[in-house]
Amino acid sequence: MIEISGLSKTFTLHNQGSAVIRVMADAALSVAPGECVGLIGASGAGKSTLMRMVYGNYLAATGSIVIAGTDITKATPREIIALRRATLGYVSQFLRVVPRVPTLEVVAEPLRVLGHPAEEARARAAALLRQVNIPERLWSLSPTTFSGGEQQRVNIARGFIHPYPALLLDEPTASLDAANREVVLGLIAAAKARGAAILGIFHDEAARAQVCDRFVDVTAFTPQAAA
Numbered sequence: 001m002i003e004i005s006g007l008s009k010t011f012t013l014h015n016q017g018s019a020v021i022r023v024m025a026d027a028a029l030s031v032a033p034g035e036c037v038g039l040i041g042a043s044g045a046g047k048s049t050l051m052r053m054v055y056g057n058y059l060a061a062t063g064s065i066v067i068a069g070t071d072i073t074k075a076t077p078r079e080i081i082a083l084r085r086a087t088l089g090y091v092s093q094f095l096r097v098v099p100r101v102p103t104l105e106v107v108a109e110p111l112r113v114l115g116h117p118a119e120e121a122r123a124r125a126a127a128l129l130r131q132v133n134i135p136e137r138l139w140s141l142s143p144t145t146f147s148g149g150e151q152q153r154v155n156i157a158r159g160f161i162h163p164y165p166a167l168l169l170d171e172p173t174a175s176l177d178a179a180n181r182e183v184v185l186g187l188i189a190a191a192k193a194r195g196a197a198i199l200g201i202f203h204d205e206a207a208r209a210q211v212c213d214r215f216v217d218v219t220a221f222t223p224q225a226a227a
Helices: 047-055 077-086 103-113 118-131 148-160 178-193 205-211
Strands: 002-013 019-031 036-040 062-067 088-091 166-170 197-201 214-217
Touching: 002 047, 019 036, 019 047, 019 197, 036 047, 036 205, 047 062, 047 088, 047 166, 047 197, 077 088, 088 148, 103 118, 103 148, 118 148, 148 178, 178 197, 178 205, 197 205
Parallel strands: 036 197, 036 214, 088 166, 166 197
Antiparallel strands: 002 019, 002 062
């Protein structure tokens, strides 16, 4: 489902004489349907950089990232948007939404853009908001006013509302208490059971041990390690 091969990344520092920094070289990994692969490595090793390349936020210098038959490194912006809508979900640590949009609509939006009826999308959103313990009195408010933990739970509900065949998870339990952490781990387990291919960053060692089938140390992909 997710196949990465020969992937490298550089950054050009335009304010420092256009110096080129190599941050990743010859990265390769795969994630099969129903598998959760955890990215590990020291801070700055490139875990987030790799995830952003997989999602199409960063351009790769070389290599390929094939998701459900589409190579992200060669796809057009329109193709990447279509892939994100139907195939590739992403749950980040931080909620980024348009201000003043009610929480229920924020969570329902991924289904709405896929053409699901409004009431069906809202019903599914409501069920997920209950599951992640967001009180109903908050559903009509913008989540931009919520605490960090509440925002993360809204982000999780939004990320799991559609059965994406592939999922990227960036610290999905980072701001959660023990009870909500278990809810999220249950959602991840259910996604695996239905066949989702999951690539994630988990600094919570107990969480990653519970849901990850194996780990990939991105330190092996740094230019220093590859040299």
